[in-house]
Amino acid sequence: MEVNIGEIKDKKGGEIQFHLVEDWSHMRCDGQSLHCISPVIFDGKITCTGELFLVRGNVSTTIEANCSRCLRPIELEIKAQLDERFQKASHAREQEPIRDEQTDEEDWGREDIQEFRGLTIHLDDVVLENLLVCLPIKPLCEEDCRGLCSQCGQDLNDGECDCITDDIDPRMLQLRKLLDSSD
Ligand SMILES: [Zn+2]
Numbered sequence: 076m077e078v079n080i081g082e083i084k085d086k087k088g089g090e091i092q093f094h095l096v097e098d099w100s101h102m103r104c105d106g107q108s109l110h111c112i113s114p115v116i117f118d119g120k121i122t123c124t125g126e127l128f129l130v131r132g133n134v135s136t137t138i139e140a141n142c143s144r145c146l147r148p149i150e151l152e153i154k155a156q157l158d159e160r161f162q163k164a165s166h167a168r169e170q171e172p173i174r175d176e177q178t179d180e181e182d183w184g185r186e187d188i189q190e191f192r193g194l195t196i197h198l199d200d201v202v203l204e205n206l207l208v209c210l211p212i213k214p215l216c217e218e219d220c221r222g223l224c225s226q227c228g229q230d231l232n233d234g235e236c237d238c239i240t241d242d243i244d245p246r247m248l249q250l251r252k253l254l255d256s257s258d
């Protein structure tokens with residue numbers, strides 16, 4: 076995903092509206108799973124403030140994930156609001172290095188600026204980052220998903236298994252067995 080900012084590069088207050096649609100079904104990123112099963116749509120605009128280019132808009136897609144309890148594949152709609160700042164690399168070099176690790180909270184605002192070269196702002200990285208932040212940590216197929224039996228692995232949404240599934244102390248379990256057998 077990219078936008079050419081040629082027409083507003085020297086125009087303070089200039090704006091470019093964009094509507095980008097891209098198939099990211101083959102996108103994979105290290106250590107994170109983002110499996111997009113519908114195109115990534117980015118509606119937004121770029122505003123030139125003189126020195127910075129502000130990129131704002133909404134990104135949406137549908138991803139496939141696994142329910143964190145029963146592991147069934149599920150589809151999730153992901154929507155992210157983007158608000159990013161870009162700066163031409165030549166300006167950037169006159170100042171502090173831009174993409175260093177953020178160590179000091181006071182520097183956050185300044186360092187949270189992306190750089191670009193030429194007349195093209197590449198948006199893949201910021202779109203990806205923003206989508207990843209929106210992923211639920213524990214996606215569920217349904218709010219009341221019953222998950223898998225911790226002992227036999229049966230999907231309890233399909234029905235009960237024969238295990239004793241109470242989170243009970245093993246010693247208590249022995250006691251219970253004794254009580255049961257004494258009936
Ligand atoms: Zn589930």
Ligand SMILES: [Zn+2]
Binds near residue numbers: 237
């Ligand atoms: Zn079981």
